[in-house]
Amino acid sequence: MRCRRIELKCALRAGKVAFVSAIFGSFVMLGSVVGARFALAEPARETETVAGSLPGTAALTVEGDLASQMIDAIDQFLDRETARTVAHRNQVWKEQFKSGQWPEEWIASRKTRLAKILGVTDPRVASPRLSILAPPGQDPVLASGPTYDVFAVRWDVFSDVTGEGLLLVPRSNGLHAAVIAIPDADVSPEALAGLSPGVASESQFARRLAESGCTVLIPQLIPREIAKRRNVSLTHREYLYRPAYELGRHIIGYEVQKILAAVDYFSAQGDPAGKPTIAVIGWGEGGMLALYAAALDDRIATAAVSGFFGPREGTWSEPVDRNIFSLLKDFGCAEISLLVHPRPVIVEAARGPEVTIPKGLGGAPGNLFTPQLEAVQSEAARANELLSLARLPSHLTLITSGDGRGPYGSETFLKAFLQTLDPKSELNAVAQEPQWRRENPWQSDRVGRQIDELDRHIQTFLEQSSDVRRQFWSRLDTSSLAKFMETVEWYRKYFYEEVIGRIDLPLSAPNPRSRRVYDEQKWTGYEVVLDVFDGVFAYGILLVPKDIRPGERRPVVVCQHGLEGRPQDTIEGDHRAYHNFAARLAEQGFVVFAPQNPYIFGDRFRTLQRKANPLGKTLFSIIVPQHQQIVNWLSTLEFVDPARIAFYGLSYGGKTAMRVPPLVPQYCLSICSADFNDWVWKNASTRSQYSYVFTGEYEIFEFDLGETFNYAEMATLIAPRPFMVERGHFDGVAPDERVAYEYAKVRFLYEALLGLTDKTEIEWFVGPHTIHGVGTFKFLHRHLGF
Structure with missing residues (x-):
């Protein structure tokens, strides 16, 4: 690979973390497995650029750590959004009072x-x-x-x-x-x-x-x-x-x-x-x-x-x-x-x-x-x-x-x-x-x-929250697929506006910039930056197979890293959580895009959540439009089939798999790896060893999720598109029975209520918090027709 990194010699310490996690359970998901690596202050890797940009894009010339610059840009954007929100609020109240009554x-x-x-x-x-x-x-x-x-x-x-x-x-x-x-x-x-x-x-x-x-x-x-x-x-x-x-x-x-x-x-x-x-x-x-x-x-x-x-x-x-x-x-x-x-x-x-x-x-x-x-x-x-x-x-x-x-x-x-x-x-x-x-x-x-x-x-x-959610979802009509598609839209709108928090600004023109950073035997890799909002950008690495024929349109798999991760982790180094799954998919002929999501740099990104919440927004208020811009741009590429863009994320990327595809309709399927579980229980239990109540992820809590959307309900917003769960028996996210309990509701919806007998599955494998890449790869090939 034509990419050089500053290596941190911490294999022994990382192995110790993984060992302890396997014994006691990794209740912080990737924070305990992958995040432990970054807790040791690994420097940002340097990249050697291979001459050339992706055709149709401007040259990407910015230097420095793009992930760090992304966090700074979002932070400044949220400061502007705070001022904009307050100004709008003031105007709304003035409108109500100006009548003199x-x-x-x-x-x-x-x-x-x-x-x-x-x-x-x-x-x-x-x-x-x-x-x-x-x-x-x-x-x-x-x-x-x-x-x-x-x-x-x-x-x-x-x-x-x-x-x-x-x-x-x-x-x-x-x-x-x-x-x-x-x-x-x-x-x-x-x-x-x-x-x-x-x-x-x-x-x-x-x-x-x-x-x-x-x-x-x-x-x-x-x-x-x-x-x-x-x-x-x-x-x-x-x-x-x-x-x-x-x-x-x-x-x-x-x-x-x-x-x-x-x-x-x-x-x-x-x-x-x-x-x-x-x-x-x-x-x-x-x-x-x-x-x-x-x-x-x-x-x-x-x-x-x-x-x-x-x-x-x-x-x-x-x-x-x-x-x-x-x-x-x-x-x-x-x-x-x-x-x-x-x-x-x-x-x-x-x-x-x-x-x-x-x-x-x-x-x-x-x-x-x-x-x-x-x-x-x-x-x-x-x-x-x-x-x-x-x-x-x-x-x-x-x-x-x-x-x-x-x-x-x-x-x-x-x-x-x-x-x-x-x-x-x-x-x-x-x-x-x-x-x-x-x-x-x-x-x-x-x-x-x-x-x-x-x-x-x-x-x-x-304990009562599942019954409350059931009542909340009582207006969903599953008597037919058509009725389902019609009645589920109210919940999609509620999820975006009341849970995730929609930013009511139009997307900027993408203004794509790229530079070639990988030149492998079977594929070429480009760093890509796209504008999203004023000052806010999306960043990732696009892997393009070299055997695409003129006029051919390939399916895309968007491969999402977890907490404190980077796109490169999904491509190189055989990281124990990712195993180069993005590069492996590119070698199999898929176009791959590995985005940088903004859950990186500890308190810096958690501050973004703190600033967003009083505005009725969350970190995913930024991530959703970033992904919308990504799929919008991918759909314009001459070698991409816009109808076949899939999402596959691990850990915090699995959280993304549950929250972004429901709101980005161009994602034709979603795979949640090493994250799917009884999410409300994981966040709200003060009895369970797996609970986020007892971890450092203080940004993870989402207001009123318990009475509206657990993971089964989020999967409902993905249906009828294909949906898959990848689950290692020794993944410390949650015990198997909690994963099975929540997934059973998904299968019941797909198969029993909607008659979608081939659109959802779960793969269990003997392993930890990691990409397995067996059943999921078959799932991608089957549903992307490739």
Whole structure:
């Protein structure tokens, strides 16, 4: 081969990785087998160009690592897409408000949308109980302040989930107001009440409100503490975020549900004329939850937000548990505050939580910083601008102190909050902090108990997810192939727009550039670059057999590498996962294209997913149009048969095999190698050793996939085109029974329902996470008629 590489002598270390993987199971797919090689920092290979370009293309002259340049280009594109999305969102909201009237129905639809993306979709218990936690025979009062008592409490949320925290109750008639005071995730209820260290006295806003006559409930949030969980170290919040996100729920949504369950309880107290005024106030994560809860529930009279309010365009860089799919398409803090209107929103520009989740532990890195004062002011101004278009007064009060980095829970902030509850109210002077009256045996394991409850609850939804998917797919008509083809289109559209995320931009002219990099006995290889969007390109290697006769049109096989791979891995070096399958197919006479997919360079590509998600997009939002441009261009080549372009991918390339052919109709068949399994289970299980919950692939989770599309449903979008699974018995992706379970549904669709008796098959072979290239090659020859 006329291609030189910088070789890394790591065979011994790579062999050790493969050995351990074979024994314990490679739950990270190619990340454990192929990816281990790149974890050793293999340099990008250098390529010696053989003179000449593919006829009909311009010369490819760019130097350097094209894969790295691709990642940079996509990153810059997503920054532009963020700005474009936000500008479009602003215009949509302005259109709704410019009539001078309050858009009641549209606002209601936005509340529904917010509830959906937060995962606030499950019914809570109808009549929640609030229980005081005290050992038998002991004083129920846990601690006392000068004018109030403190109780440890628990309240119902779902049948299997409770909220826990502290309840501060004035001893005399107060404001007849129930306030849910929400700390940041890393602040305990005891600290916010002044019972333990961690919060400065002037910021103990829960205690100050109780001293001023409010009944105050302080919920325990799931903290950001990092703990070792099997193979990775994750924050408690990310541990719950991962499986919940896959199932259309969210750690944020669950904590909002706990707040709303408390609202349910307080709303049921007293007769209709004497029900308490209910309000929420929070700092940091608590400020975020207060804003979201008030936006969703009109029973909350006031929301006070400190240390959170501001633009959300930087959410991708924050701890991953704040990742809300498609948030920026519809909402910034300004828009969410408008869902509270006309109820008051009090915003305090104050010091927020300063948090760093470091790289290299297996979880997603992230940072929290105090919002800049100018950013807070700008976001508040956006809300007021929209209200002015509807000729409505502002409901938002902005409290600032100096540069916006002062202590949170200031007197000005609390006074403004109390005034919304009762204009006659006053903020009492700072009193003595409360004193313990007895120990609280429930405190030490409260966080663990809350984590375990949510974990079990999420796993229950995982068990039920197949039934939910079955109901979701109930409109599919398989009574005939024609009916199937007609009714499946709704699901294809949903998959693209709601799961993958369609980029609503036209493809650029491909502007193909190429250079010859291989000159083999039976085929010639060209590096090819194609434009996709402004700045975004597709890159791969085209292998052209030398025995193509004039006028002959050959079938194409697109051969896709896995995680951290490169096109060259599928062509040369007899890599243990790929075994030169692209070159072998070219030697058999197929035209082959080996694309570079952008899942390479670790955190760099995972950041692309982080930036895409708030836009309602994913990494495959880029990969799908890249492949569409590839097949569009391949179809123009004089030696290619456009009706016979097949896809064959391994590992992350197998993920591609399940997501791209459903949306790129020119792919006439798809082969998924070393990836096909019960995908929802693999992503959401906290019981299985194979689960992605316990790996470093923090980008892998796809919002609400569990209730819409498992791999059998993705294969449904490929049907009636041929579809094949290649499965090694010792592949650590999943156990055989899970693969067989999911594939049985595919075979049932093809053969039993649609009568397609020769269009799908699975090949089992004795081997690991690798291309076998026996049954799949026969499948290609048969269905491509070659």
